[in-house]
Amino acid sequence: MHDIKAIRENPDYYDKRWAKRGLEVQSKKILDRDALIRKAMNVVQEAEAARNKSSKLIGQAMAKGDKEEAERLKAEVAGAKNVIAAMGAQVDGEKAALNDMLAALPNIPFENVPEGDDEDSNIEQHKWGTPKGYNFEPKSHDDLGEALGMMDFETAAKMSGSRFVVLSGLLSRLDRALAAFMLDLQSGENGYTETTPPFLVWDKALYGTGQLPKFEEDLYKTTAGHYLIPTAEVSLTNIVRESIVDAESLPHRYTAHTPCFRSEAGSAGRDTKGMIRQHQFNKVELVSIVKPEDSEAEHKRMLGCAEEVLKRLKLPYRVVELCTGDLGFGARRTFDIEVWLPSQDTYREISSCSNCGDFQARRMNARYKHAAKDNRFVHTLNGSGLAVGRTLVAVLENYQNEDGSITVPDVLVPYMGGVTVIK
RNA sequence: GGGCGGGUGGCAGAGUGGUUGAAUGCACCAGUCUUGAAAACUGGCAUAGGUGUAAGUCUAUCGGGGGUUCGAAUCCCUCCCCGCCCGCCA
Numbered sequence: 001m002h003d004i005k006a007i008r009e010n011p012d013y014y015d016k017r018w019a020k021r022g023l024e025v026q027s028k029k030i031l032d033r034d035a036l037i038r039k040a041m042n043v044v045q046e047a048e049a050a051r052n053k054s055s056k057l058i059g060q061a062m063a064k065g066d067k068e069e070a071e072r073l074k075a076e077v078a079g080a081k082n083v084i085a086a087m088g089a090q091v092d093g094e095k096a097a098l099n100d101m102l103a104a105l106p107n108i109p110f111e112n113v114p115e116g117d118d119e120d121s122n123i124e125q126h127k128w129g130t131p132k133g134y135n136f137e138p139k140s141h142d143d144l145g146e147a148l149g150m151m152d153f154e155t156a157a158k159m160s161g162s163r164f165v166v167l168s169g170l171l172s173r174l175d176r177a178l179a180a181f182m183l184d185l186q187s188g189e190n191g192y193t194e195t196t197p198p199f200l201v202w203d204k205a206l207y208g209t210g211q212l213p214k215f216e217e218d219l220y221k222t223t224a225g226h227y228l229i230p231t232a233e234v235s236l237t238n239i240v241r242e243s244i245v246d247a248e249s250l251p252h253r254y255t256a257h258t259p260c261f262r263s264e265a266g267s268a269g270r271d272t273k274g275m276i277r278q279h280q281f282n283k284v285e286l287v288s289i290v291k292p293e294d295s296e297a298e299h300k301r302m303l304g305c306a307e308e309v310l311k312r313l314k315l316p317y318r319v320v321e322l323c324t325g326d327l328g329f330g331a332r333r334t335f336d337i338e339v340w341l342p343s344q345d346t347y348r349e350i351s352s353c354s355n356c357g358d359f360q361a362r363r364m365n366a367r368y369k370h371a372a373k374d375n376r377f378v379h380t381l382n383g384s385g386l387a388v389g390r391t392l393v394a395v396l397e398n399y400q401n402e403d404g405s406i407t408v409p410d411v412l413v414p415y416m417g418g419v420t421v422i423k
Numbered sequence: 424g425g426g427c428g429g430g431u432g433g434c435a436g437a438g439u440g441g442u443u444g445a446a447u448g449c450a451c452c453a454g455u456c457u458u459g460a461a462a463a464c465u466g467g468c469a470u471a472g473g474u475g476u477a478a479g480u481c482u483a484u485c486g487g488g489g490g491u492u493c494g495a496a497u498c499c500c501u502c503c504c505c506g507c508c509c510g511c512c513a
Contacts, residue, residue, distance in 0.1 A: 041473060045482045052482090055494045059441040062493095074493045081493090202503095244433085375470090 001362040002102050004034060017108035020115055020324035030101060037094045040087050047083040054080070103207070104214050106329045107359040113333050116323030122336075123323070128307065129316030131340045132398075139404070140343035141396040142274035145171055147404050148422065151275070162272065163264060163279045170422045174395065174408075175282065177415035179257045179388050182284040182309055186385050190305040192255035192286055197235030199258055200226035205238040208364030210330035210356075217265045228261035232285035233382040240289050241364035244375050250368060251298060252289040255385065257282065274393065276348065281389035288381040291368065292358065295379035299355040303335050306351045306385045312411045315394050316340040318347050332357040337386070339394040350390045353383030 007014050011027030018026055054073045061070040114123050145151025150171035156164035167175055187194040206212040206227055211219060211234065220228040229235055236254040245252070260283050271277035286305060290298045303319065310317045322334040331354035338347035358377035361367070367375040399407045405423035408416050 038473065041482085045473065048483085049481055051493085056442060058493050062441085070493080077493045 001359065002105060002108075003362065004030075004098075004102070007031065008034065014108060018105065020109055020113075021106055021327065022117065022325055023105070026101075026105060030098065033094060033098045033101070037091060037098060040091045040094065044084055044087045044091055047080045047087070051077050051080040051084065100213070103363075106327070107210075107332050107356060109324045109327055109331075110333045110355070110357075113327070114321060114323045115325075117325040119323075119326045121323035122320045122326055125319040125321055125335065127316070127318040128311065129314065129340070131316050131342060134342065134402075136402045138342035138397060138400060140274060141341075141393040143343075144396050144400055144404060144406065145275075148406075150422075160279075163277065165275055165278065170416070170419060171392070173416060173419075174412070174422065175388060175392055177412045178391050178395070179282060179284060180415050181312075181412055182385060182388070182391075183255065183257050185309060185312070186255040186284060186286060186305060190253075190255075190308070192253040192305075192385075195236060195239075195254045195256040197232060197239070197256055197258065199229050199235070199261075201229055201234055201238070202226065205234055205241070205364075208241055209234045209237050209360050210363065214329065218263050220261045220263055229258065230262045231260050231283065231382075232256045232258040233287060236285060236287035237289075237360055237380050237382060238364060239287075240361075240366040240378065240380075243366060245289070245366075245368045245378070247291065247368050247370060250289065250291050250378070251294065254287045254289075255284060257284045257388070259283075275389050276393060278389060281387065283387045283389075284385050286353075286381075286383045286385040289366070289378050290381065292376070292379050295355050295357065295381060298379075298381055299333065299335075299353065302381055302383045302385075303337070303353045306337055306353055306383050309386050309391070310337065310339060310350070313391070313395065313409045315391075315398055317350070328352070328354060330354070330356045330359050332359065339390070340398065341394060342397050342400075348390070350394065351384040351386045354381065356380045356382070 002014070007027055007030060011031060015025050015027050054076045058070050058073045058077070061067075061073060114121060116122070139147075142151060142153070145167075146153075148169075148171065150167060150169045152166040152168065153164075156166045183194060186192045200222065202225075203212055206219065211230060219230055222228070235258070236256055239254065240252065259280055261280055264277060264279060267277060275281075286302055288298050288302060307317070307319070317337055317339045320336045320338060322331075322336060327334055334352060334354040336349050337351035337353070339350040340346075341348050357379055360380045361377040366378050366380070368378050370376045395409060395412075396406055399409060401407060401421075403423070405421050408420050408422060413420055
């Protein structure tokens with residue numbers, strides 16, 4: 001959510017930053033509506049003040065037994081109420097319309113974010129590791145998994161349709177091993193508090209993190225009215241919603257291993273093969289709640305925490321900073337981590353670390369006590385640490401052997417019960 | 424799912440239609456006293472918004488929404504949450 005006061009004071013700045021994300025001028029219609037609301041509100045409030053004043057006098061007149069005066073005042077109040085009802089309805093309607101406008105506008109990028117229209121303008125920050133050469137044609141993860149008899153898309157399709165998979169045996173175990181390894185790293189060494197949050201949330205929680213109201217079609221909704229979380233970012237960030245936390249308690253760092261549910265509306269035909277794009281996948285998420293002055297440093301730290309997973313798995317990757325045109329709705333700055341996939345001969349996204357500034361905090365009213373009588377909005381950050389399904393894909397492809405077996409990365413062997421090769 | 428009881432300021436807890444934005448206690452802030460602290464005493468202490476250079480002033484808010492009334496924390500409806508009992512159930 002955007003600060004209407006800030007827009008009033010500096011409309012050009014907002015328009016310029018929104019323009020970087022490909023939006024037309026917004027401030028004019030926002031401020032026109034805002035002015036209209038304030039004008040109408042004045043009328044309503046004056047009528048309300050008159051009503052309150054007369055009502056109190058009625059009480060006094062009644063106490064004195066002055067029926068005539070009371071009746072006269074009642075007529076006054078009735079007049080005021082007509083104004084309140086008519087103008088009040090207009091104010092409510094305009095306020096809702098303004099709120100809808102603001103809620104649908106994306107966050108504004110930080111000044112230091114590279115400019116550009118789309119992913120072609122993203123900037124590679126650094127690379128780690130070197131893709132190893134193969135003296136055979138590397139297979140795709142789904143070919144490998146199916147050949148092993150441990151990755152079954154057809155069976156999943158029978159019960160759930162496309163974009164689902166049944167893992168079994170050692171691949172199922174590998175999925176669990178990866179998640180456990182990531183959780184141990186993030187909670188044990190990196191200081192994130194391990195959390196088991198709800199997977200079903202209300203609309204207001206999704207509104208808080210920015211998935212609603214604009215992206216409802218990407219979500220699954222239950223008959224009871226809950227939504228399935230598309231990422232644990234929703235559950236973990238909403239931990240601080242509608243609260244005022246002590247400044248000394250910051251930063252808060254949370255991690256959780258959860259399934260994520262995405263309808264993938266609009267991505268028909270993309271990545272239809274394999275496990276890259278599923279309706280349901282597991283992810284270990286990282287969320288930080290920090291003071292505004294700490295969010296840039298925390299962002300770098302979080303990126304490092306996510307990178308560490310790939311380093312220990314010895315998977316080659318690169319880090320890309322998203323340009324203004326490629327930023328997600330709620331983000332002010334984002335680093336993507338892309339892992340090397342030999343079968344595709346390219347890097348594919350496996351993590352996205354975003355600093356949302358106070359954007360989500362405003363939407364969910366999450367503040368910290370800066371000083372007595374001075375509560376300020378926190379900054380929120382989220383990142384994948386990592387997407388488990390895509391990490392499994394990367395392990396299969398990068399650790400494949402010519403005979404179709406998979407060598408288990410050293411750090412995962414203890415989590416695999418000592419198994420060193422999947423065959 | 425059924426029944427009963429609750430939801431009031433940072434916390435505890437009064438308040439069942441008329442200067443109640445809300446008693447009281449605790450916590451917190453400032454001051455007096457003290458070498459310092461504690462205790463005691465004095466004062467202050469909710470949030471959001473409109474308006475104003477400012478002092479100020481006005482409006483809204485007692486879980487959310489709606490209603491009754493000249494007037495609602497108080498009455499009615501509805502939803503949510505918490506507690507207890509029953510039923511069902513991993």
